[in-house]
Amino acid sequence: MNFECIIVETKEKVGVITLNRPKALNALNDQLMSELGQALTAFDHDDAIHCIILTGSEKAFAAGADIASMVDYTFMDTYKGNFITRNWETIRTIRKPVIAAVAGYALGGGCELTMMCDFIIAADNAKFGQPEIKLATIPGAGGTQRLPRAISKSKAMDMCLTGRMMDAAEAERAGLVSRIVPLEMLMEEALSAANTIASMSLPAVLMIKESVNRSYETTLAEGVHFERRMFQATFGTEDQKEGMRAFLEKRPAEFKHR
Numbered sequence: 001m002n003f004e005c006i007i008v009e010t011k012e013k014v015g016v017i018t019l020n021r022p023k024a025l026n027a028l029n030d031q032l033m034s035e036l037g038q039a040l041t042a043f044d045h046d047d048a049i050h051c052i053i054l055t056g057s058e059k060a061f062a063a064g065a066d067i068a069s070m071v072d073y074t075f076m077d078t079y080k081g082n083f084i085t086r087n088w089e090t091i092r093t094i095r096k097p098v099i100a101a102v103a104g105y106a107l108g109g110g111c112e113l114t115m116m117c118d119f120i121i122a123a124d125n126a127k128f129g130q131p132e133i134k135l136a137t138i139p140g141a142g143g144t145q146r147l148p149r150a151i152s153k154s155k156a157m158d159m160c161l162t163g164r165m166m167d168a169a170e171a172e173r174a175g176l177v178s179r180i181v182p183l184e185m186l187m188e189e190a191l192s193a194a195n196t197i198a199s200m201s202l203p204a205v206l207m208i209k210e211s212v213n214r215s216y217e218t219t220l221a222e223g224v225h226f227e228r229r230m231f232q233a234t235f236g237t238e239d240q241k242e243g244m245r246a247f248l249e250k251r252p253a254e255f256k257h258r
């Protein structure tokens with residue numbers, strides 16, 4: 001596949017997608033989001049890939065949706081054309097884990113994109129924010145919904161209403177990001193996490209992602225019920241036998257689905 005706005009690479013069992021519109025700080029236009037959707041779907045369907053990393057440049061993961069392409073849109077353009085959902089939701093359909101490796105700005109749609117990934121590893125120069133209010137618009141790809149779940153209502157209100165940015169340290173304290181590393185270590189850390197995940201049994205990996213995501217969509221009782229069924233399902237895999245036997249025999253597991 002030929003892409004203009006992203007770079008796609010494979011590192012053993014890890015698919016790496018780099019957002020690449022440097023002149024616009026990786027502003028997310030329709031073409032970029034469509035290419036991103038295609039690349040994510042291709043990796044999801046590729047049996048050789050077990051984990052995906054989404055990253056940007058050292059200066060910007062993504063500075064938001066492309067303001068230049070939105071400025072003259074009318075309500076009917078956005079409503080009839082289904083602006084946003086048309087190609088912004090693909091990432092939510094991906095079954096394999098997607099790690100966001102974030103350096104520099106992750107603003108507006110860029111911040112929302114990081115929150116659609118499964119977890120965020122941030123470089124120490126990362127900055128997160130929902131500055132749409134400064135443009136007299138509001139977050140439109142889940143910012144008002146995922147941010148409160150990630151960092152509490154109070155902090156989400158603060159971020160969305162003032163449009164201020166949060167640095168990596170604050171984002172980690174608030175629970176938005178799982179780890180912070182020095183900028184020069186970002187890809188090494190993300191690849192190490194991705195390789196660890198890729199060394200696990202793929203069915204267990206997929207079931208964990210599905211189960212954790214359920215917790216956002218359902219009641220606690222239903223979520224626990226779903227988790228129990230998934231847990232029971234692992235006993236139907238050869239990898240569960242191998243994993244438990246290997247532990248008891250004090251040897252490394254040789255998973256079939258790895």
Ligand code: CO8
Binds near residue numbers: 066138
């Ligand atoms: N869209 C288009 N171009 C952008 C964007 C953007 N979001 N951000 C930066 N650029 C461009 C600039 O226009 C500039 O281009 P040029 O060199 O041609 O003038 C270039 O990138 C470099 O930017 P700056 O000169 O501004 O760089 P600075 O280092 O001075 O500042 C900032 C960096 C602070 C990140 C600044 O660029 C900025 O504030 N950017 C806008 C951030 C923003 O408001 N984001 C929210 C956009 S709205 C949104 O995301 C809604 C999401 C809705 C869901 C998705 C819908 C599809």
